[in-house]
Amino acid sequence: MRTTVRPLALLAAALAVLAACSEPTPAPGNSAAELRVGPLTTQNTLTLATRGGALANEVARSGGSLQLPATFPAFAPAAQAMAAGQIDVTTGSATALIPALQGNPDLVVFAVEANDNDTQGIVAGARTGIASVSDLAGHTVAVNEGGTGDYLLRVALAQAGMDIDDVEPVYLSPPDAATAFVGGQVDAWATWDQYLVSAERLPGATLVALARDIGATNPTVHVVSRSLVTAHPDLVRALYRALEAQAEAVVASPTELEAAYRDAGAAPEVAAAIAAKRPPRIVPADDAFAEELAAVAQFYQAHGMTTTTTDVSQAVVDVRDLP
Known part of the structure; x- marks a missing residue:
């Protein structure tokens, strides 16, 4: 038996409708190296780099300009904005990317946040008698x-x-x-x-x-539009350098992450607990990640979460291979 409370609309369908109804938007290459960033309200590395200035510095060094059209509460609306040509870069999870790709195949992962895989999990309430997965x-x-x-x-x-x-x-x-x-x-x-x-x-x-x-594999991923990769690979490299610098800054000063969560409304003890975990590091979206993403896509199809297996073969770019 399944209980549905406020069911979420299928992202793929939403993207398809949005893409069909949107007016065509010029590719980033038609502007003067302008990078339009759509960070999330969650305190991931892109959000911190945007807030702290690391991203603006790297983009300026590459001769570009930084624009911040909007901040998004989740990947789904950010992916919709990218499909409509309103932003060039945002952040999500590998799992959020799978249905998004079915509506917009021009999403490309260029950076991955590697961590100890300890920031996602299942929690049971008091007096439920649940202590293991089988108890669910x-x-x-x-x-x-x-x-x-x-x-x-x-x-x-x-x-x-x-x-x-x-x-x-x-x-x-x-x-x-x-x-x-x-x-x-x-x-x-x-x-x-x-x-x-x-x-x-x-x-x-x-x-x-x-x-x-x-054994769940669902890292935070940083995503750009294919048009940005094609027209401005220099900006994609600048993005990657900024994310690397920001991740290193958090390792050097975990209180920066704690402060960001507190400023975003997290309780002080929650912010401190998050900052106490080992911070993620930024790694390229390489062949190993491409295989992991393909496995997630296959899992989604096998478990009926998508009707077909999502083609992720063009959804990953290794920044080290960019011209």
């Missing part, structure tokens, strides 16, 4: 449909010899899932980042599994 059977689990939480849950269940029909998924946006979890309206929650840390800290909550415990 018959229980309600909040997930964001088609995204990180949905993927995490399905990977965990598959590893335990179960499938999605063995639980009762409740499809909620992260803010709504937080409310439902705190109020005991769902028994468990598959989530990430500050949502995960906040859920873990609730009285009686149990961490069921982290992504690394179940």
Whole structure:
């Protein structure tokens, strides 16, 4: 049995409609090396580099100019803006990229955030009796449909010899899932980042599994439009250098990340817990990542999360190979 609460629209369908209805927008190459950035409100490396000036500095060194048309709450609307030609770069998760590519095949990953795979996981509420993945059977689990939480849950269940029909998924946006979890309206929650840390800290909550415990592969990825790669590979390289510099700055001063989360509204203890984790490092989107992305695409199709296997063969570019 599946419970749907405010079901999320299919991203691929939304992108297809948006692309069909949008007026054509000139490629970035038609402007004077202008980079239009669409950072997310989450405190990933691109958001921090935009906020702290590292990105502006590198773009200026490459002879370009930086524009900030909008900040986005999630990858889905940012991907829609990229499909409409409104921005050139944004950030998402590998899992969010899969359905987005079905609506817009011109999304290209150029940088990956490699970490200890400890920022995504499944948490059970107090007095639910859930201590392991197998204990989730018959229980309600909040997930964001088609995204990180949905993927995490399905990977965990598959590893335990179960499938999605063995639980009762409740499809909620992260803010709504937080409310439902705190109020005991769902028994468990598959989530990430500050949502995960906040859920873990609730009285009686149990961490069921982290992504690394179940073999889930879903890194944060930085995405550009194909037109930017073609017209301005120099700006893509500048983007990569800025992300590298920003990641190194956080390693040198973790309080920068803590301050960013606090400024974004996270509770002080949550911000401190996030900053205490080993910060991600920036690595190229290489052949190994391309294989991981293809495996995620195959998982999505095999588990009915997409109707067909997404072609990711052109969705990765290694910055070291750019002219």
